[in-house]
Amino acid sequence: MASELRRSLDRMRYEVLPVGKARLDLLDPGSTVTVTASPVRGIEPTLAAAERLSANGLHAVPHLAARSFRDHAHLATALDRLDAAGVSEVFVIAGDGAHPLGEFADSLALLRAMEQLGRLPARIGIAGYPEGHAFLPDDCTVRAMEAKARYADYVVSQITFDARTITEWARDVRLRGVQAPVYVGVPGVVDAHRLLRIALKIGLGESTRFLRKQYGAVSKMLARYTPEDLFDELSPQLADPESPIAGWHLFTFNEISGTVQWRDDLAVRLSGYADRPA
Ligand SMILES: NC(=O)C1=CN([C@@H]2O[C@H](COP(=O)(O)OP(=O)(O)OC[C@H]3O[C@@H](n4cnc5c(N)ncnc54)[C@H](O)[C@@H]3O)[C@@H](O)[C@H]2O)C=CC1
Numbered sequence: 001m002a003s004e005l006r007r008s009l010d011r012m013r014y015e016v017l018p019v020g021k022a023r024l025d026l027l028d029p030g031s032t033v034t035v036t037a038s039p040v041r042g043i044e045p046t047l048a049a050a051e052r053l054s055a056n057g058l059h060a061v062p063h064l065a066a067r068s069f070r071d072h073a074h075l076a077t078a079l080d081r082l083d084a085a086g087v088s089e090v091f092v093i094a095g096d097g098a099h100p101l102g103e104f105a106d107s108l109a110l111l112r113a114m115e116q117l118g119r120l121p122a123r124i125g126i127a128g129y130p131e132g133h134a135f136l137p138d139d140c141t142v143r144a145m146e147a148k149a150r151y152a153d154y155v156v157s158q159i160t161f162d163a164r165t166i167t168e169w170a171r172d173v174r175l176r177g178v179q180a181p182v183y184v185g186v187p188g189v190v191d192a193h194r195l196l197r198i199a200l201k202i203g204l205g206e207s208t209r210f211l212r213k214q215y216g217a218v219s220k221m222l223a224r225y226t227p228e229d230l231f232d233e234l235s236p237q238l239a240d241p242e243s244p245i246a247g248w249h250l251f252t253f254n255e256i257s258g259t260v261q262w263r264d265d266l267a268v269r270l271s272g273y274a275d276r277p278a
Pocket residue numbers: 036037063066092093094095096097098105106107108127128136140141144145148158
């Protein structure tokens with residue numbers, strides 16, 4: 001099991017914000033780096049960041065937010081740019097904007113548009129919600145996933161701190177006939193107060209409602225947060241063919257160095273275990 005977890009550390013996905021500074025030089029060449037989309041700034045900074053990352057030898061994955069595109073022409077222009085930059089994978093998401101900028105209100109609409117254009121990227125990810133969505137009812141996100149599934153090569157789960165919730169949700173995803181592998185979305189090693197602020201802002205589920213009630217104690221506890229407990233609890237499933245859990249997607253919020261340090265340290269500890277005779 002230690003070796004499964006050890007291997008999974010080499011193919012983790014790192015999510016960054018399109019603006020601000022991030023120590024991308026600390027990542028191994030070819031690492032998968034996904035770039036979020038900001039409803040305020042629009043899709044442009046995300047595309048520009050993806051171009052830059054790709055030019056620097058990383059596997060760049062822009063988040064294409066449906067609600068940030070005006071029309072088919074705008075979408076086609078973006079896809080042209082990504083092609084030219086050698087970007088072949090995208091993460092399709094609705095976008096947090098209260099109103100769509102143009103013709104596409106949700107991920108499915110954007111996926112269909114790319115299909116109509118004959119321009120579906122080689123690899124496509126979509127979002128999933130182990131604890132439900134802040135304001136979308138469950139039957140809505142579940143139906144959306146079923147409709148998007150035929151386009152999706154994988155699903156990334158929204159931030160969740162509870163291993164059991166993720167496990168049960170992932171099993172349900174499979175039972176509903178969605179075969180795509182799941183990358184478990186977890187915060188990297190990031191500033192605790194910022195993490196709590198973000199969790200409250202994007203309206204995370206039960207595990208954050210608990211956090212909200214316990215703000216003081218939780219700030220202290222989160223000061224020592226790393227994804228390690230979740231990794232420990234979930235990594236046995238990496239080797240289980242019945243489980244869709246395929247790896248990790250780390251929300252870094254541009255705080256790369258703490259996350260990479262922790263990963264390297266964990267890798268050393270795991271290699272130590274693996275080398276020991278049984
Ligand atoms: N940028 C990111 O990495 C992430 C963003 N989100 C946010 O979660 C929401 C759902 O995204 P998807 O899973 O791609 O859903 P989706 O595109 O599959 O849509 C599911 C249903 O929710 C409605 N919907 C989606 N976004 C909405 C919004 N902002 N306001 C009102 N109705 C909305 C759609 O019209 C559709 O009926 C979006 O607001 C999205 O931006 C969630 C996770 C990650």
